[in-house]
Amino acid sequence: xxxxxxxxxxxxxxxxxxxxxxxxxxxxxxxxxxxxxxxxxxxxxxxxxxxxxxxxxxxxxxxxxxxxxxxxxxxxxxxxxxxxxxxxxxxxxxxxxxxxxxxxxxxxxxxxxxxxxxxxxxxxxxxxxxxxxxxxxxxxxxxxxxxxxxxxxxxxxxxxxxxxxxxxxxxxxxxxxxxxxxxxxxxxxxxxxxxxxxxxxxxxxxxxxxxxxxxxxxxxxxxxxxxxxxxxxxxxxxxxxxxxxxxxxxxxxxxxxxxxxxxxxxxxxxxxxxxxxxxxxxxxxxxxxxxxxxxxxxxxxxxxxxxxxxxxxxxxxxxxxxxxxxxxxxxxxxxxxxxxxxxxxxxxxxxxxxxxxxxxxxxxxxxxxxxxxxxxxxxxxxxxxxxxxxxxxxxxxxxxxxxxxxxxxxxxxxxxxxxxxxxxxxxxxxxxxxxxxxxxxxxxxxxxxxxxxxxxxxxxxxxxxxxxxxxxxxxxxxxxxxxxxxxxxxxxxxxxxxxxxxxxxxxxxxxxxxxxxxxxxxxxxxxxxxxxxxxxxxxxxxxxxxxxxxxxxxxxxxxxxxxxxxxxxxxxxxxxxxxxxxxxxxxxxxxxxxxxxxxxxxxxxxxxxxxxxxxxxxxxxxxxxxxxxxxxxxxxxxxxxxxxxxxxxxxxxxxxxxxxxxxxxxxxxxxxxxxxxxxxxxxxxxxxxxxxxxxxxxxxxxxxxxx
DNA sequence: AGATTTACTATTTTT
DNA sequence: TAGTAAATCT
Numbered sequence: 001x002x003x004x005x006x007x008x009x010x011x012x013x014x015x016x017x018x019x020x021x022x023x024x025x026x027x028x029x030x031x032x033x034x035x036x037x038x039x040x041x042x043x044x045x046x047x048x049x050x051x052x053x054x055x056x057x058x059x060x061x062x063x064x065x066x067x068x069x070x071x072x073x074x075x076x077x078x079x080x081x082x083x084x085x086x087x088x089x090x091x092x093x094x095x096x097x098x099x100x101x102x103x104x105x106x107x108x109x110x111x112x113x114x115x116x117x118x119x120x121x122x123x124x125x126x127x128x129x130x131x132x133x134x135x136x137x138x139x140x141x142x143x144x145x146x147x148x149x150x151x152x153x154x155x156x157x158x159x160x161x162x163x164x165x166x167x168x169x170x171x172x173x174x175x176x177x178x179x180x181x182x183x184x185x186x187x188x189x190x191x192x193x194x195x196x197x198x199x200x201x202x203x204x205x206x207x208x209x210x211x212x213x214x215x216x217x218x219x220x221x222x223x224x225x226x227x228x229x230x231x232x233x234x235x236x237x238x239x240x241x242x243x244x245x246x247x248x249x250x251x252x253x254x255x256x257x258x259x260x261x262x263x264x265x266x267x268x269x270x271x272x273x274x275x276x277x278x279x280x281x282x283x284x285x286x287x288x289x290x291x292x293x294x295x296x297x298x299x300x301x302x303x304x305x306x307x308x309x310x311x312x313x314x315x316x317x318x319x320x321x322x323x324x325x326x327x328x329x330x331x332x333x334x335x336x337x338x339x340x341x342x343x344x345x346x347x348x349x350x351x352x353x354x355x356x357x358x359x360x361x362x363x364x365x366x367x368x369x370x371x372x373x374x375x376x377x378x379x380x381x382x383x384x385x386x387x388x389x390x391x392x393x394x395x396x397x398x399x400x401x402x403x404x405x406x407x408x409x410x411x412x413x414x415x416x417x418x419x420x421x422x423x424x425x426x427x428x429x430x431x432x433x434x435x436x437x438x439x440x441x442x443x444x445x446x447x448x449x450x451x452x453x454x455x456x457x458x459x460x461x462x463x464x465x466x467x468x469x470x471x472x473x474x475x476x477x478x479x480x481x482x483x484x485x486x487x488x489x490x491x492x493x494x495x496x497x498x499x500x501x502x503x504x505x506x507x508x509x510x511x512x513x514x515x516x517x518x519x520x521x522x523x524x525x526x527x528x529x530x531x532x533x534x535x536x537x538x539x540x541x542x543x544x545x546x547x548x549x550x551x552x553x554x555x556x557x558x559x560x561x562x563x564x565x566x567x568x569x570x571x572x573x574x575x576x577x578x579x580x581x582x583x584x585x586x587x588x589x590x591x592x593x594x595x596x597x598x599x600x601x602x603x604x605x606x607x608x609x610x611x612x613x614x615x616x617x618x619x620x621x622x623x624x625x626x627x628x629x630x631x632x633x634x635x636x637x638x639x640x641x642x643x644x645x646x647x648x649x650x651x652x653x654x655x656x657x658x659x660x661x662x663x664x665x666x667x668x669x670x671x672x673x674x675x676x677x678x679x680x681x682x683x684x685x686x687x688x689x690x691x692x693x694x695x696x697x698x699x700x701x702x703x704x705x706x707x
Numbered sequence: 708a709g710a711t712t713t714a715c716t717a718t719t720t721t722t
Numbered sequence: 723t724a725g726t727a728a729a730t731c732t
Contacts, residue, residue, distance in 0.1 A: 060722075107722050132721080157725085211722055277720060377719050402721095439710050470710080470732085558722075582720050604719055620720080 002046065002074055008032075008039055015265075015298050016040040022258075022292035024285070025267040028329045029314070029626035030305025033267045034586065037239050038067045040265065041100070042074040044237055055235040055257055056103040059242040060558055063586060064104045067241075071100065102235070106250050107211060110218040111552050114209075117227055121217050126421045126548055128208040129555040133405060134426040135203075135210040136161055141429075141440070142198040146191050155185045162277075164196050168212045169247045169279035206425040206451070215249045222256040232260040242585075243268035243288075247279040255291075264292070270324050274582060274620050276612070282323070303329045303626075305588050307336025309661070310632050314625045317656045321615045329626075339625075339632035341654060342665045347596075347637045351387035354593050357633060358393070358576060361591050366631075368394075370590040372577040374624050376602040380595065381578050388576075398579040404554050408520060408530040409537055412511050413554055415485060419501055420547045422459075423451050434519060435477050437470025446475060457486055481514040504541040504550040508534065581624045592628035594621075597636040599649035621653045634662075 005013050012032055015025055016039045027033035037056070044054060058064040102109060111129065118125040130138065136157055147154055155163075159182055167177040174196065175189055185192075203210065209217060222228040238258040240246070243266035246254070258264035266288060273282040289295050303311055308331035315329060344350040358371055375381055381397075388395050403409060411434070414427035425447055432443040449462050460479060464472045488510045489502050501507065512534055520527040544550035577589065596602060603617035625632060638648055 105722060214722090274720075275722095278722080379718055437710070441709055468709080468732085556722075580720065607719065616720095 002039075002042060004039060004043060008036070009302060011298065011300050011302070012036045012039070015300075016043045018296055018298075020261070020263045022262055022288075022295040023265040023298070024288045024292075024295050025265065025298045025300065026285075026325060026327070027267055027269055027300040028303060028327050029269060029272060029623070030303040030329070030588065031300035032304055033269070033300060034063070034067065034241060036300065037241055037265070037267055038070045039074070040239060041067070042071050045071070045075060049236060051100045052102065053234060053236040054100060054102065055109070055238045056100060057106055057109065057238070057240045057254070058103070059105065059245060059585065061105050061108055061556065062558060063241065064108075068100050068103050105556070106218075106246075106253065107214050108556050110214040110253075111556060113231070114214065114217055114221065115548070115552075117221055117224075120224055120227065121221055122204070123209070123217070124207050124421070126207070128206070128417050128421045128424045128427070129214070129552055130203070130208050130210040130426055131405065131555050132161070132211070133410070134208075134430075135199075137426050137429055138202055138206075139164075139195070139199055141444075142195045142202065144440075145198065146194045148188075148191065154191075155182060155188065159185070160192065160195060163192065164199070165212050166277075166279050167196075168216060169249055170281070171248045202425065205423065207421050207423045208426060215253065219249050219253050219256070222253065228256055228259075231257055236261050236263060238264045240264070240266045241268075242272075244270050244273040244282060244285045245275040245278075245280040246284050247281060248284075251281075251284045262292075271318050271321070271327065271619055272585070272623050274585070274616060274623060276616050277607075286323075286325070299327070301327055301330055303331050305629050306626055307331055307630055309336045309338050310625060310628050310630075312661045313339055313632075313657045314622050316658055316661060317618060317625070317653050318622045320656055321618055323612075323615060336630050338661060338663045339628075339634060340663045340665060341657075342633060342635045343638050343650065344635060345637065346639045347383035348387065350595060350635050350637045351384045353635065354384065354595070354633070355387060355391050355393060357593075361631070366590050368574045368576045369396075371592075372579060372584065372587075372589040372627065373593045373595060374579055374581050374584050374627065375595050376581060376604055376620070378580055380601060384578070384595065394575045395578050396575045398577065398583045402558065403533075404557055406530075406533060408524075409533060411516070411519075412508055412534055412537060413551065415482070415511055416504060416507055416547060417551055418482075419456060419485060419489075419507070420551055422453060422456050425451060432474070432478060434523075435471075435474030437468065438474040442467060442471040442474070446471075460486070477515065481511065481516050484510050484514045501547040504544050504547055505538045507547070508538040508541055512538065581620050584627050585623060588627055588629055590629050591631040591633070592624070593633045593635060594624045595635050597634050597651040597654060598640075599651055601636070601648075602651050603653070618653060621651075 004016060008016065009032075012035070015023070015036050025033065025036065027036070041054060041056060045051065056064065056067065058067065102112075104112075114121075114123070114127075115125050118127060139161055140157055143157060143160065163177055163181050164174070166172075166181060167174045170177065172180075174192055175186075178186055178189060178192060203213065222231065235257050238254060238261075240254055245268070254264065254266075266285070268285045270282055270285050273280060273285070276282070289297060306314075306329075311329040311331050318324070342353060344353050354373060358368070361371060362368060373381070373384065385395070385397075404413070411431065414424075414430045417424045417427040418431070428447045428450065429440075429443050432438050432446055433440065438446070445467060446462065450459050453459055460483065462475075464475055467475065485507060488506065489500075512531065517527065517531065520530050524530060540554075541550050544553070579587075581594075594602075602621070603614055608614040608617050634654065636648060636650055636654075640648055
């Protein structure tokens with residue numbers, strides 16, 4: 001038996017063994033909310049609840065993975081430590097240990113369920129999942145058809161995409177959303193509607209769903225009386241982490257899942273709601289007790305993570321938000337240092353300061369992987385990365401480009417997606433327009449002839465009438481790669497599979513050996529590295545024997561690219577972490593730096609035009625500060641380097657911290673103006689910036705190698 | 708007309 | 723880098 005009372009604090013213990021019924025846990029930062037849910041799951045299993053009757057919804061797949069792992073440790077330890085025979089129902093074990101089949105993000109759970117019931121909502125089970133980039137491709141084609149000819153300022157793809165997505169996730173009417181998000185484009189409401197209509201049509205025709213569709217279609221499916229009822233009956237217990245960041249559709253889904261047993265436990269912190277741009281609505285958590293009248297409410301206010309000094313400034317700042325449950329975080333012990341505020345003359349100095357501080361921290365015994373540098377936007381890390389590289393300091397980058405979003409990886413996936421779902425026009429479009437002589441127009445012609453085929457092998461017989469000579473050559477070139485895939489599809493009949501294709505890894509190897517490498521060579525300066533990435537993809541895919549499953553997992557994965565540090569790096573683990581604040585959610589480090597705290601950098605200029613937006617930025621600041629356990633450093637550059645030299649004001653949030661709670665180093669720069677006056681003389685300073693300097697977050701090292 | 712090349716700009720946050 | 727717009731090629 002796990003000694004729950006001993007391993008949890010009294011409040012947490014109360015939560016995990018609270019009886020049935022709806023339950024809201026308001027948990028402050030660092031109060032062990034994830035831990036509480038994890039133990040609750042272990043507790044339920046110990047009570048004899050079957051894993052498949054538990055639904056555990058988390059914000060990232062990684063979080064779900066870690067929680068399941070922890071539950072597994074708890075329950076197996078339980079087995080070892082105890083002489084009491086296990087309830088066989090409690091834990092299902094196979095070679096990979098405990099399985100909680102319904103633990104994951106909304107999207108991954110939706111994917112899993114929709115594959116089964118796709119036909120009920122008019123899809124085929126081999127539907128493709130479009131990531132943000134794919135849906136942009138599709139959207140662009142729609143925009144082209146509806147963009148007014150007159151030269152009026154028309155919204156960009158990004159704006160249209162965000163607006164449509166927000167409307168779907170919030171359930172609000174498009175017109176209202178435009179008014180709210182981009183009122184100056186109000187005159188284009190008709191175009192928005194037409195584009196939206198065509199976009200939905202194209203997706204349906206190509207048997208594809210974007211991220212929003214996964215949620216919306218799941219929500220629809222659950223309205224279907226049979227299926228909805230089946231799951232509501234199956235899920236005896238529904239647990240939701242990060243509830244403050246759920247949107248309308250997600251909260252409806254949760255309600256439907258919990259509809260029969262009503263054992264719904266949601267955990268969240270309204271002060272940490274930072275995803276309203278994705279239509280997360282803080283009202284979900286604020287109104288939970290109205291929706292579930294008999295809900296039990298628990299508060300976890302003891303903070304196990306940070307020193308009181310750090311919490312003091314977090315409390316100071318968040319107090320300025322009006323729309324919130326008032327909470328005062330209390331630390332377990334207060335033995336820390338005051339957070340430090342350090343302005344530096346510019347971004348480079350800021351970076352140098354951080355580096356020297358990190359060395360100092362290292363020498364006092366804080367290891368690098370216990371140190372994180374956080375920033376508001378991914379490009380804020382630019383200068384810092386340069387300096388880190390120059391100083392031979394290794395780092396692990398989170399945020400920015402994901403592995404599965406890299407162009408060459410997406411190319412390979414596109415080949416596989418066509419095999420899996422020949423109607424996938426987004427993938428066809430991607431691959432065809434890679435060919436010389438084939439642009440959007442020719443691609444469109446080919447796609448129309450190709451998507452309708454009965455058997456994918458028939459595409460080899462596609463007629464090429466009405467295509468230009470060049471386009472014909474392009475099409476032949478495409479086929480020279482594609483043919484190999486069709487020919488090498490020799491299924492290993494000893495392995496049970498759910499589709500007609502051989503192992504994803506075999507297919508990827510076929511692409512590696514095909515003409516595709518010529519394309520990489522012509523198109524990029526680093527074909528070798530890109531090939532290695534594809535090899536890595538092939539490795540990753542070895543876990544899968546089923547193409548359909550591999551492709552959806554790849555799209556829903558959140559793995560990031562790592563900068564390729566030197567081959568000789570031995571201690572992979574001991575690296576400082578660079579991360580956007582959004583990606584730092586739920587994580588913690590001994591020492592945390594928050595950089596670029598200027599009036600325009602953080603709060604973000606665009607976000608803070610509305611009051612709600614500003615409050616969200618403040619919550620973001622709150623999330624950032626409460627990641628730190630012992631030491632917190634707040635830095636900003638006083639002058640914006642680059643062309644538009646500009647004097648930075650400090651972030652308004654810094655002004656909200658009471659003076660006595662922070663160690664303010666601003667005075668080390670006696671007259672800020674003095675530093676700025678010297679500026680003109682210093683502009684000749686040789687600064688190391690490569691001529692053709694271009695920046696991709698997290699990939700700076702490669703650029704240096706090229707020089 | 709459609710494809711390709713070139714020059715230029717901007718860059719919030721993400722399942 | 724990635725996207726766009728305008729210029730140029732076929």
